[in-house]
Amino acid sequence: MFTGLIQGLGTVHPIANDKLQITCSQTVSGLILPELALGDSVAVDGVCLTVVEILPQAFIVDASPETRDRSTLGRDPEVPVNLETSLRVGSKLGGHFVTGHVDGTGYLREAVQTSTSWEMTFVTSEAQVARYILPKGSITVNGISLTVANCNSEGTWFTVAVIPHTYRETNLQYLRPGSWVNLEGDILGKYVEKFLRSGSTQGQVSEDFSVESLTPAFLAEHGYL
Structure with missing residues (x-):
């Protein structure tokens, strides 16, 4: 971990x-x-x-x-x-839980420097990655814990805002448009999806559950809020 x-x-x-x-x-x-x-x-x-x-x-x-x-x-x-x-027991958790089990790859589409950060947009065509990308969610790019600032509904592209310290201290500074990166979705989202797809022992959740149906009302109804 x-x-x-x-x-x-x-x-x-x-x-x-x-x-x-x-x-x-x-x-x-x-x-x-x-x-x-x-x-x-x-x-x-x-x-x-x-x-x-x-x-x-x-x-x-x-x-x-x-x-x-x-x-x-x-x-x-x-x-x-x-x-x-690897994370040791008692260490500070400053990013998010990362397993190191990469879901797939993507590539850098563009990197734009602003007055306070670098806005970097990545693209992926792999469904096992895109399904876990959502605004304000966590994403791991080349092992770096980042927050999704914006993305499309399919999750096939997303933008992250990278502070100067992170940009300077990681290999993001070496990436150019077209550079490939490793991507890992948030493990918590994967477990929530698994539980909802599988349903409870009483079969309260349908097998045809879709990620699009994850609304605040749906989560509250099934005890997640």
Whole structure:
């Protein structure tokens, strides 16, 4: 489990079909490596990976072909990756619950700098991602916890407002129109949808439930408000 608050950047170096070496700068190494142990989980651009070896300024993780096929890992070695170690009991939860199980990918359509932030618009054609995108909802982009500022009703595009600190300290600064990103929807929304689709033991909720029917009145009727 992660929070979506990035601790630093690293670079990806494929060293085998199923292994990646993540190299960190000296500063980032000092933040991440001292508490890292074999078997720990690290979110690399939002993808939860298991540490199998620790080096002086890097660590090695397993990455199955399935993981690499369904994420952006290794697609653009010139772009640094965002890194976050797993959430520990008692730690502050400053973002939102992030599993590191990427739902799919999307790409940057445009990034516009304003006086107070960067407004970045992303596009996805993958239904398993789009269904969980809604205004003011949480979304994870390359492992970064962000809030949806605007989106279309289908969720196939959305805009986020990125504060200067986040833009400067993550790999969002390296993205250009067309750059691919990993996307993960809010896990709480997934569970709510699952419960409503399945219905109660008395079968009070129909199997033909649709996301569009999630209105405040519907949620109140079924005990969520």
